[in-house]
Amino acid sequence: MEQIGLIIPCYNEEESIDLFFQTTERVFQEMNQNAFKYEPYYLFIDDGSSDNTLVKIKQLQTAHPDAIHYISFSRNFGKESAMAAGLKNVKGKFIAIMDVDLQDPPALLPKMLKIINTEDYDCVGCVQKSRKQNPLRAFLSTSFYRVINWISAVHIKPNVRDYRLMTRQYVDSVLELKEYNRFTKGIFSWVGFKTKYIEYDGVPRAVGQTHWSMYQLINYSLEGIVDFSDAPLKLSTFVGLFSCFLSIIGLLFVIIRALFFGGSVAGWPSMVSVILLIGGIQLFCLGLVGNYIGKIYLETKERPKYIIKEKK
Numbered sequence: 001m002e003q004i005g006l007i008i009p010c011y012n013e014e015e016s017i018d019l020f021f022q023t024t025e026r027v028f029q030e031m032n033q034n035a036f037k038y039e040p041y042y043l044f045i046d047d048g049s050s051d052n053t054l055v056k057i058k059q060l061q062t063a064h065p066d067a068i069h070y071i072s073f074s075r076n077f078g079k080e081s082a083m084a085a086g087l088k089n090v091k092g093k094f095i096a097i098m099d100v101d102l103q104d105p106p107a108l109l110p111k112m113l114k115i116i117n118t119e120d121y122d123c124v125g126c127v128q129k130s131r132k133q134n135p136l137r138a139f140l141s142t143s144f145y146r147v148i149n150w151i152s153a154v155h156i157k158p159n160v161r162d163y164r165l166m167t168r169q170y171v172d173s174v175l176e177l178k179e180y181n182r183f184t185k186g187i188f189s190w191v192g193f194k195t196k197y198i199e200y201d202g203v204p205r206a207v208g209q210t211h212w213s214m215y216q217l218i219n220y221s222l223e224g225i226v227d228f229s230d231a232p233l234k235l236s237t238f239v240g241l242f243s244c245f246l247s248i249i250g251l252l253f254v255i256i257r258a259l260f261f262g263g264s265v266a267g268w269p270s271m272v273s274v275i276l277l278i279g280g281i282q283l284f285c286l287g288l289v290g291n292y293i294g295k296i297y298l299e300t301k302e303r304p305k306y307i308i309k310e311k312k
Contacts, residue, residue, distance in 0.1 A: 003041045004113075004165075005092030008100050009082035010057070011047040016100045017056040021068075024098075024106040031110050038113070042068045043090045044100075045083075048076035061312060074307040080182045081306040083162065087171055089311070096165045103203055104163035112165040115196055122193035125164040127157060128202040154189045157197055164188070180298050180305060183223055232292075236285035243281050 008020065021042070028040050042064075046054045054072050061068040071085055083097055094116065098104045104126065112124040162184065166174075173191045188195075 002038055003092035004038045004109075005041045005043060005090035005095040007043050007045065007083065007086030007090050007095065007097045009045045009047055009079050009086065009097075010049060010053050010100050011076065011079070011082075012049045012051045012053060013100045014049075014052040014056050016102070017044075017053065017060065020098075020100045020102060020106075021060055023102060024109075027106040027109055031113075038094075040067060041090065041092045043086055044068070044070040045086050046070060046072040047079065047082045048073045069312060071311040072309045074309040077306040079162075080184055083184055084182060084305050085308070087175055090171075093168060094165055095168070095171050097162050099161075099163065104161060105200065105203060108163075108198070108200060109165070111198065115198070116165055116167065119196065120194065121196045122170045123164055123166045123188070123195040125157070125188070125195055125197045126161045127197050127199045128159045128161060129199045154186055156185050156189050160185060160197065169193075180301075180303065181223065181295050182305070232288045236288045239281055240285055243278060247278070 006024070010017070024040065024042075028038065031038065042060075044057045044060075046057060054070075057068070057070045061070060071089060073081070073085075086097065087095070094113070096109065096112070098106070108126060112126075115121055115124050170191070170193050173193070174187055177187055177191070
């Protein structure tokens with residue numbers, strides 16, 4: 001049988017491990033009763049969990065030593081690092097990335113396999129059609145995709161999940177990108193290849209609560225914009241030029257009024273307001289530049305994206 005590698009990042013997901021495995025196993029059993037003959041290669045990535053996630057994974061591995069494999073980090077490095085470790089270490093002719101909370105339905109795998117085998121695609125991704133979520137989160141998510149697709153040369157399909165099935169060639173191409181700062185949604189689009197997206201109705205987590213706070217989502221979005229566009233740097237340049245232009249107009253106005261009308265600038269409040277405005281613009285532009293410099297700093301240190309404590 002050919003293998004399908006399943007990369008499953010986990011962070012404090014002890015309640016989901018067994019349920020995910022049982023659900024996915026049923027899908028493969030049904031699939032293998034039909035035309036397809038594949039066996040799963042489970043690769044769980046324990047991203048420094050503080051609960052019994054690793055214990056649950058080890059129990060599964062003991063019961064199914066040929067199918068279950070795991071990597072455990074020395075601390076929490078984040079989902080991007082977990083996916084990078086999975087892509088580097090997973091085995092299989094085809095590779096899939098899946099969330100352990102079952103928001104990425106394993107039942108879609110047969111459809112994805114059929115597409116990638118019969119329609120000459122290198123990758124099949126999943127897009128959520130609908131999902132109950134906080135209106136503010138939904139608005140920010142929609143706004144993020146509009147902004148990044150407007151300012152970036154790389155097009156990222158809105159509401160696309162990390163859940164996708166890829167060929168080995170596709171995965172090898174992703175692994176060629178060695179950057180420390182990783183925004184995988186953008187990387188998947190950047191490498192190209194023929195990709196088909198299938199839509200499905202969003203489903204809630206099987207158990208537990210999301211580990212993504214509003215702050216983390218906003219920060220992740222900003223990471224994506226900085227990683228795949230230099231538009232903020234160009235924006236700071238235009239803001240600086242516009243501020244300079246306004247200053248010149250204001251200076252000419254003051255000189256002309258003083259020469260022909262004998263007037264003078266009234267009071268210190270207006271002066272302080274202008275100084276604060278210019279100072280704010282300068283700090284804003286400096287912050288944008290500093291963000292890019294910080295990214296360069298992290299890249300030049302060449303620290304590893306993760307540290308493996310144990311694997312099996």
